[in-house]
Amino acid sequence: MTLSLSETTMTADPAAVFARLRAEQGHVAWVELEPGVGAWLVMGHAEVLALVRREHLYSRDARNWRLLQDGTVPPDSPLGPMMFFRDNVIGYDGAAHGRLRRPLDAAVDAIDQRRMRRSVARICDLLIGDFAVRGRADLVADYAVIVPMLAIADLFGLDTMRGHELLVAMQALFGSAEDAQEGNRRFEELLGAAMEGRRREPADDLTTALLHHPELRGDSEVLQSMVVMVSAGYHTTISWIAQSLRLMLVDPRFAARVRGGRLGVDEALDEVLWRDPPMCNMPARYALRDTELGGRAIRRGDALILGLAAAGHDPRVHGGDPGAEPGNRSHLAWSAGPHACPGRVPARLIARTAVETVLNRLPGVALALPAAQIPLTPSPWTRCPAALPVTFPTPDRISGGNP
Numbered sequence: 561m562t563l564s565l566s567e568t569t570m571t572a573d574p575a576a577v578f579a580r581l582r583a584e585q586g587h588v589a590w591v592e593l594e595p596g597v598g599a600w601l602v603m604g605h606a607e608v609l610a611l612v613r614r615e616h617l618y619s620r621d622a623r624n625w626r627l628l629q630d631g632t633v634p635p636d637s638p639l640g641p642m643m644f645f646r647d648n649v650i651g652y653d654g655a656a657h658g659r660l661r662r663p664l665d666a667a668v669d670a671i672d673q674r675r676m677r678r679s680v681a682r683i684c685d686l687l688i689g690d691f692a693v694r695g696r697a698d699l700v701a702d703y704a705v706i707v708p709m710l711a712i713a714d715l716f717g718l719d720t721m722r723g724h725e726l727l728v729a730m731q732a733l734f735g736s737a738e739d740a741q742e743g744n745r746r747f748e749e750l751l752g753a754a755m756e757g758r759r760r761e762p763a764d765d766l767t768t769a770l771l772h773h774p775e776l777r778g779d780s781e782v783l784q785s786m787v788v789m790v791s792a793g794y795h796t797t798i799s800w801i802a803q804s805l806r807l808m809l810v811d812p813r814f815a816a817r818v819r820g821g822r823l824g825v826d827e828a829l830d831e832v833l834w835r836d837p838p839m840c841n842m843p844a845r846y847a848l849r850d851t852e853l854g855g856r857a858i859r860r861g862d863a864l865i866l867g868l869a870a871a872g873h874d875p876r877v878h879g880g881d882p883g884a885e886p887g888n889r890s891h892l893a894w895s896a897g898p899h900a901c902p903g904r905v906p907a908r909l910i911a912r913t914a915v916e917t918v919l920n921r922l923p924g925v926a927l928a929l930p931a932a933q934i935p936l937t938p939s940p941w942t943r944c945p946a947a948l949p950v951t952f953p954t955p956d957r958i959s960g961g962n963p
């Protein structure tokens with residue numbers, strides 16, 4: 561029976577699932593995205609690199625997907641939000657992609673990292689201040705879900721109140737409930753207002769940088785560039801923070817240091833990028849002609865999923881445990897090739913500051929449930945803790961100020 565893609569993310573032991581799939585099918589495996597909708601899961605490190613670097617063979621443009629063209633995948637498919645064509649940097653190949661991509665890279669290059677670190681630290685401090693006296697919190701709902709959006713909003717020049725509004729709109733948009741359309745409208749309205757504001761009053765932020773980039777044609781392309789950066793950075797950074805906190809709380813190699821207030825934050829962050837990257841399975845590339853990958857015959861129009869988590873477990877790139885190689889950053893969590901993530905510098909800065917602030921502000925933080933019971937948010941693409949309930953000594957108990 562064909563494995564469903566969700567079985568690679570929702571399992572307690574992804575490494576075992578990848579090992580079994582590799583033994584059965586090799587480094588490129590046929591899986592189901594939905595009942596009756598098959599795709600290739602590219603699991604080999606070298607094969608993922610070959611996939612993302614050969615634009616002439618594998619397009620990012622979902623309009624090349626045969627199952628979409630022949631109606632097997634309907635226009636209202638739940639796969640749509642992640643897989644269908646987007647009229648922005650994500651949807652194009654070659655020169656058209658390059659023209660939309662250069663403004664993003666230039667904007668990210670111009671970020672003042674010291675200023676950004678200070679403002680992310682302030683966001684984290686304020687959030688922790690809200691729950692520090694309670695002695696308990698859910699580090700996903702009360703923290704990891706909020707920090708990235710406020711930090712990214714700040715990069716675009718939106719204040720904390722607008723950042724919270726953006727978060728509410730984004731949650732509605734991704735919730736796929738009745739208010740999804742309204743969430744989408746509000747999301748674009750908030751970013752549109754920020755764009756108008758910066759046209760009148762330029763500032764040192766990403767909105768201004770995009771507005772002034774000569775390659776973006778008109779307001780619509782500026783707005784869509786803002787939309788894609790905010791949405792691409794949101795879930796991914798939540799997942800990175802949540803998985804890193806989880807690892808530091810449950811793994812004895814880190815847990816002792818957490819309790820002792822000593823940090824191993826960068827090691828934990830890197831280990832997560834190997835083992836549980838924020839995009840475990842990244843959609844997708846579409847074959848432009850019949851070809852071959854990892855010994856499998858690929859047909860024109862087939863969809864190929866980037867198995868970024870599977871590639872992190874490829875036995876050909878590790879002697880053994882991928883977590884036991886500190887400093888090795890040759891994982892594919894950011895992908896590679898022309899579409900590789902442009903947001904890695906701000907993402908690391910947000911995630912590192914978020915994790916460090918928890919450790920500094922909440923010494924003695926401990927999980928409030930057994931590690932095996934940490935729930936996961938259901939998704940075929942990511943593997944993110946849905947909650948991280950923790951307890952910690954309250955400030956009066958830390959200072960000993962309370963008789």
Ligand code: HEM
Pocket residue numbers: 612649650651661664712788789790792793794796797800837838839842843844868893894895896898899900901902903904906907
């Ligand atoms: C932990 C955090 C993040 C991870 C793991 C991550 C990972 C990725 C991956 C795997 C891709 C797809 C590459 C491909 O299709 O080959 C991507 C694309 C992208 N990411 Fe990130 N990302 C993160 C955070 C961010 C942030 C903070 C931003 C923006 C501020 C961002 C902006 C983008 C954009 C705009 C693209 C599309 C690029 C293109 O198609 O050329 N990402 N990211």
